[in-house]
Amino acid sequence: MKLHSLLLGVAALALSASVAAQQPIVIKFSHVVAQDTPKGKASEFFAKRAGELTKGKVKVEVYANSTLYKDKEEMEALQLGAVQMLAPSLAKFGPLGVKEFEVFDLPFIFDNYTELHKVTQGPVGAKLLAKLEPKGIKGLAYWDNGFKSFSANKPLKAPADFKGQKMRIQSSKVLESQMRSVGAIPQVMAFSEVYQALQTGVVDGTENPHSNLYTQKMHEVQKHMTLTEHGYLGYAVITNKKFWDGLPADVRGQLEQAMKEATDFANKSAKEDNDAALEKVKASGKTQIYTPTAEERLALKRAMVKTHKEMESRIGKETIEAVYKETGFDPSKL
Numbered sequence: 001m002k003l004h005s006l007l008l009g010v011a012a013l014a015l016s017a018s019v020a021a022q023q024p025i026v027i028k029f030s031h032v033v034a035q036d037t038p039k040g041k042a043s044e045f046f047a048k049r050a051g052e053l054t055k056g057k058v059k060v061e062v063y064a065n066s067t068l069y070k071d072k073e074e075m076e077a078l079q080l081g082a083v084q085m086l087a088p089s090l091a092k093f094g095p096l097g098v099k100e101f102e103v104f105d106l107p108f109i110f111d112n113y114t115e116l117h118k119v120t121q122g123p124v125g126a127k128l129l130a131k132l133e134p135k136g137i138k139g140l141a142y143w144d145n146g147f148k149s150f151s152a153n154k155p156l157k158a159p160a161d162f163k164g165q166k167m168r169i170q171s172s173k174v175l176e177s178q179m180r181s182v183g184a185i186p187q188v189m190a191f192s193e194v195y196q197a198l199q200t201g202v203v204d205g206t207e208n209p210h211s212n213l214y215t216q217k218m219h220e221v222q223k224h225m226t227l228t229e230h231g232y233l234g235y236a237v238i239t240n241k242k243f244w245d246g247l248p249a250d251v252r253g254q255l256e257q258a259m260k261e262a263t264d265f266a267n268k269s270a271k272e273d274n275d276a277a278l279e280k281v282k283a284s285g286k287t288q289i290y291t292p293t294a295e296e297r298l299a300l301k302r303a304m305v306k307t308h309k310e311m312e313s314r315i316g317k318e319t320i321e322a323v324y325k326e327t328g329f330d331p332s333k334l
C-alpha cells in the first residue's frame with residue numbers, strides 16, 4: 001500500500017513537471033488602437049511569428065483598443081511587470097522622464113518617411129532607445145504609423161483659424177507648444193476618450209494619422225479635416241527589461257527575429273494603411289477634406305516651427321541637432 005501511494009506520488013510529480021515544461025511563456029502585449037491599424041496589424045503579425053519561431057514556447061496575447069490598459073496605466077503596468085510588451089506613441093514617453101523622445105513631435109521636422117527612417121533606423125534612434133534602460137525598459141524597435149492631419153468642426157486653413165480652438169493632444173509638451181504657437185488651447189487626453197470628447201464638444205478638434213481618425217470613427221464627429229501632415233506619429237516597441245533579460249537565450253533570439261519581421265511589415269504597410277483610411281473617410285462623406293495650398297502649408301509651418309527653439313531646453317539641443325543632421329532640416333531656411 002505504501003509503495004503504491006509512493007508510486008502514485010512520483011507519477012503525479014512527473015506529470016506536473018512535464019505540464020510545467022509545456023506551459024508557454026505568455027507575453028501580454030497591450031495597446032490602445034484598433035486592430036485594423038498599422039500598430040494593431042503589426043502586433044498581431046509579431047504574435048503569429050513569435051509563436052511559429054519559438055514553436056509554441058511563447059504565446060503572445062494582444063489586447064487592442066485599450067481593453068487591458070489605457071495610455072498612462074499601460075506604462076505603469078509594464079514597469080510593474082503586469083504586461084510584458086507595449087508600443088506607445090513616441091509622444092508618450094515624457095511622463096516617464098525620457099523627454100528626448102518628444103523630438104519626434106516637433107512640427108514639420110520630417111517631410112516624409114525616408115527622412116524619418118534615417119533617424120529611427122540609424123544611430124540617433126538607437127541612442128534614444130538606450131535611454132529607456134535606466135527606467136527598467138528595453139526598446140526593441142520603432143514602428144511607423146504616419147503623418148498627422150488636423151480636424152475640427154471648422155476649416156483650419158490659416159494659423160488664425162486655430163485661435164481659441166480646444167484641441168486634444170497626446171501627453172507631450174512639444175504638442176502643447178505646437179498648439180499654443182497658433183493660439184489653440186491644448187488638452188491632454190487618453191486616446192480612448194477622444195471620440196466622446198469630440199462628440200460632446202469637450203474639445204473642438206484634434207490631430208491624427210488618418211488610420212487612427214478613421215478606426216476610432218472620429219470623422220463622424222468632426223466636420224472638417226485639413227491634410228496638413230504637419231507632424232509624425234509612430235511607436236517604440238518596448239518590453240520590461242528584467243523579463244526580457246530573464247528569457248532563455250534561444251527564445252530571446254527567436255523573438256528578436258519575430259520583432260525584426262514585424263518591424264519590416266509595419267514599416268512597409270503603414271503608409272498604405274493610412275492612404276486607405278483617408279479614402280474611406282472621403283467615401284463616408286461625413287468630413288469635408290481640404291488640401292492646403294503650398295503657401296497655406298508654409299504659413300502654418302512658419303508659425304509652428306517656433307516650437308523647435310522653444311522646446312530646445314526640454315528635448316536637448318544635441319538631440320534636435322542630431323535629427324536635423326540626419327534629415328537636412330534647416331529652420332533658418334524657412
Ligand code: LMR
Pocket residue numbers: 032033039088089145170190191212233
Ligand atoms: C494617440 O493617443 O493619439 C495615439 O498615441 C494613439 C496611438 O497609439 O496611435
